[in-house]
Amino acid sequence: MTGTGESSGAARRRGRPQRLPIDPTPVTDLGVGVDQRVAWLLSTNRLLGPDPELARRDGFLKVLKEQGVQVDNTRVSRWESGLQPVPGRVVATYERVLGLPEGAVVSVAAGLRRGFGSAPPPRETSLRDEDLTSGSFEGMLDVAEHGDASGALWLRLAEQLHKFDRVFLRKEEWIRLCGQLVEELGVAVGPAYVRRYEAAATMLRHRAAQRPMLRAIGSFVVHPDTQVVAPVLNLLTELPDAPAGDLVLRLLGSEDGNLRRAAASVAAYKVARGHLRGDALGQLETAVLGALRRSDPLDGRLDFFDLAVHLPDDSWERVSGGLRTRRAFGMVTQARATSELVPHVRTVAIVAELAATAQAQTPTQHSREPDPMLRRLLREALLHVHKPRRHHAALVIAASPYAPAVAEQCLRLTGHPNDLLAARAWTVLMRIGHGGREDKVVRRARTEERPTLRARALVNVGMACAGLPEEDATALADAVTTQQRPADRHATLFALGMQGATELKALAEHDQQDIRRGASWWLERGPAIHDADAVGAS
Known part of the structure; x- marks a missing residue:
C-alpha cells in the first residue's frame, strides 16, 4: 500500500493524502523551543550512546549515508543544535542507526510538536522506506485487533491509516480496533504507553476513526468500576471541538474523585488552548473553588491547582474571593506569575545538584560539560505548574541516556522532608521508569x-x-x-x-x-x- 494508492481487503480503504486540521495554538512559551528539545534528544542519544564511532560526527555521517540519508556535516549540526526542524523520517533514522526501540524517540518528538509547536507538524508520507503490501497491512490489523501488537506496530498502523483521507472498515472492525487500543492504553507503561498514545492521537485526527475512538474513550472512562482514568481521558486534550469539551465538563461533576481529578487536568489544558467555550467558566470556577477550599492546594489537588492557574483573570478573581485561606490564594497567585509550584529560589540548588549528579553518573565518550537542557527539563518535570509541561519534560528525559541516573536521583529525592518535592519525585519516576x-x-x-x-x-x-x-x-x-x-x-x-x-x-x-x-x-x-x-x- 502506498501513499497515493489503495489498500486491500474487502474493498475496505481508499483515498489520497490529506492534511487534517490541527489546532496550532501553543500552550505557552517554552523558553527553549520544541526544535531545541528534539535536537537535544537526538544529540544526547548519539553522543552518550555506547558506540564511540557513532559519537563521532564523521562516523555517524557515514552510517547515515548508508541508510540513504544524504546529508553533510552542516545539516547534522543544524539538526542537533535545533536551528532546523528535524523531519520525523530523520528521527526514525536516528532510532534505527543508534539501535533504539522503534518509535521510542519518534513518539516523544511527535508529542512535543503536537502539544507545544507553534504550527501544525508537517505531513510526511512515511517514516520508513518500505511500503506495506496489502497482506502485511491486513496482518497488522489482525494482530492489533487481537491484542498482540507492540507499541511500534500500533504506531505503524496509525501512520498507514493516516495516509488516507478515507479509510473503509466495517463498523464492528473500527469498534474492535479502537476499543483494543484504548484498553491497552489504560494499562501500558513507559514507552509502551507513549507509543500507543501517539498512535491513538493520530487516529483521533482521522475523520473515519474519530467517532469510534471517542466511543471507546467514553465507554472506558465512564464504566462504574474503571480503576485507571487519566491515561485514557488525556486523549480528549487532542480534540478542540464541543463534544469533547462537553464530556470533560460532565466528568468534572462526577461523584468519583478519580474522574474529577482527571477531568480537571484535561480542562486545564483545554482552557490554556482555548478549547472550552466561555459559558463553561462558571462550572470550572465552581469546581476549582470546591477543591481548593477543602484542603491544601498541593495536597493531592494539583490538577485543580493547574486549572486555577489557567483560568482567565476575571474568573480567578471570582474564585479567589471565595477561598477560605490566604495560603491558597497566595500559592495560586505566585504560580500564575511564575508558572512554578515552588519559588525558584527555594529549589534552584536542589535541581542543580540533581542534574549535576545524574550527568556525572551517565557514561560518556567525551569530556563532561554542564548540560543546561538537562537541568531545565528536570526543573520542569518536577516543578512546572502545568501538567502537560511536567509530563512531556519527563518523557524527553525518559527517552535520553540520562534516564537511569535521573531515576536514581529521583528515588533519593522521594525521601526529602518536603512533602511536595518528595511527591513530585515519585510522580517523575512514573514517567521516566x-x-x-x-x-x-x-x-x-x-x-x-x-x-x-x-x-x-x-x-x-x-x-x-x-x-x-x-x-x-x-x-x-x-x-x-x-x-x-x-x-x-x-x-x-x-x-x-x-x-x-x-x-x-x-x-x-x-x-x-x-x-x-x-x-x-x-x-x-x-x-x-x-x-x-x-x-x-x-
Missing part, C-alpha cells in the same frame, strides 16, 4: 509512612517492570482490606492489578464492595503492558 531499581522502589514504597505520598509510591510499585515478590504481594493484599484512605486502597489495588498478583482472586470475593469490584476489574483487564523491545532501553 525505575532504571533497573525496582527492588529499591518497592522497598521504599512499602515503608513510606507519609499519607500524602503513600498512594504515589504504590502506583510506582504497580508500574515496576521486574515483577512483585510474593511476600510483597501478600502484604499489599492484606493491607488493602484495612486501609482507611480511599486513595491508598485504590493505589494498592492498582499495584496488585498492574502486577497481575494472584491475590486479586481472593479480593474479588471480598465483602467490601469497592475492593471486590476493583479487584474484579483488574482480573478482567490483566496486568501492565511493558513492550519487550523497550524494557530496559533507557
